[in-house]
Amino acid sequence: MNSTKIRKAGGFILLLTTSVTAVAQEATEAAVTAPTGGALGLDRFSSMELLLLGLIGTILLLGAASIIKLSFSLLEMQKLRVLEKYSPEQLQEIGVANVVSTEPWWKEMYKKWTNVVPVEKEQDIMLDHDYDGIHELDNSLPPWWLAIFYVTTAFAVFYIGYQHFSDYGTSSQEAYVMEMEEAEASVKAFLATQANAVDETNVVMLDDPEAIGRGEMTYIAKCAVCHGQLGEGGIGPNLTDQYWLHGGSIADVFKTVKYGVPEKGMVPWKNDLRPAQIQEVASFIKTLVGTNPPNPKEAQGEIYVDDPAETTEEPSEESLSMNE
Numbered sequence: 001m002n003s004t005k006i007r008k009a010g011g012f013i014l015l016l017t018t019s020v021t022a023v024a025q026e027a028t029e030a031a032v033t034a035p036t037g038g039a040l041g042l043d044r045f046s047s048m049e050l051l052l053l054g055l056i057g058t059i060l061l062l063g064a065a066s067i068i069k070l071s072f073s074l075l076e077m078q079k080l081r082v083l084e085k086y087s088p089e090q091l092q093e094i095g096v097a098n099v100v101s102t103e104p105w106w107k108e109m110y111k112k113w114t115n116v117v118p119v120e121k122e123q124d125i126m127l128d129h130d131y132d133g134i135h136e137l138d139n140s141l142p143p144w145w146l147a148i149f150y151v152t153t154a155f156a157v158f159y160i161g162y163q164h165f166s167d168y169g170t171s172s173q174e175a176y177v178m179e180m181e182e183a184e185a186s187v188k189a190f191l192a193t194q195a196n197a198v199d200e201t202n203v204v205m206l207d208d209p210e211a212i213g214r215g216e217m218t219y220i221a222k223c224a225v226c227h228g229q230l231g232e233g234g235i236g237p238n239l240t241d242q243y244w245l246h247g248g249s250i251a252d253v254f255k256t257v258k259y260g261v262p263e264k265g266m267v268p269w270k271n272d273l274r275p276a277q278i279q280e281v282a283s284f285i286k287t288l289v290g291t292n293p294p295n296p297k298e299a300q301g302e303i304y305v306d307d308p309a310e311t312t313e314e315p316s317e318e319s320l321s322m323n324e
Contacts, residue, residue, distance in 0.1 A: 223285075248289075250283065
């Protein structure tokens, strides 16, 4: 290998080392800036997974250190090859002294780490295989490779025992259940932030019993005084029949509650109730249709039949208990 090839190899190794260091730095910064909780935090990893990540990080650091050491060794080799062209007298004339004529340290280190066999001794490990003039050598695996293999094998045995046969590890099924629960919680949290973005153009009928229950509480507090505790009607129209003065779809009911009907005495609730609350109470009002309370007010308005495409649902348990 001439000095030009050595220089190119050294440059490539230095470039590879720089890339590995940059990737490691980005991973460290990401770990520092990541939130400590939730789906992106470290709490999603088990102790064994963290130990495995630590082992992988250690191997990467050792690999990076080896590459750096090898790059310096290549530079030293290049220097020695240049010095071999001059005699000791010439080196002393140019001010270079104490040149060691023995084998450099990096060659000893290289032999230990690779268990390489010198070219002059290859006949001792040559096998009786001949493939078109190509001979096979019985080289042994490098010690560094064997060390990594033994460590990872031992760790695999420990990991399998801990993860699958002890009471401390997390099975894949348990991990799946936990991730699904975290995902469901994240979806609910997101939907909670979007709840107040609903209006009469995108409102849908709710079927969540908890949401219907909240709508019932809002109805009792705000609407029952005019429409009756059971929706039978009073000052306001009956809400349990199929007749509606201002439309009977979920969008119509939402709009009526939101803007009111001031000319007929119904106040708008858009300033007192959040859009999510209006959707809940509108959905509850829709569940009152067909409940047949005692002493209902006479029908008013025009009959409205729900579109089959519109979601309908049975009255909530709370509303049924009130109607009994």
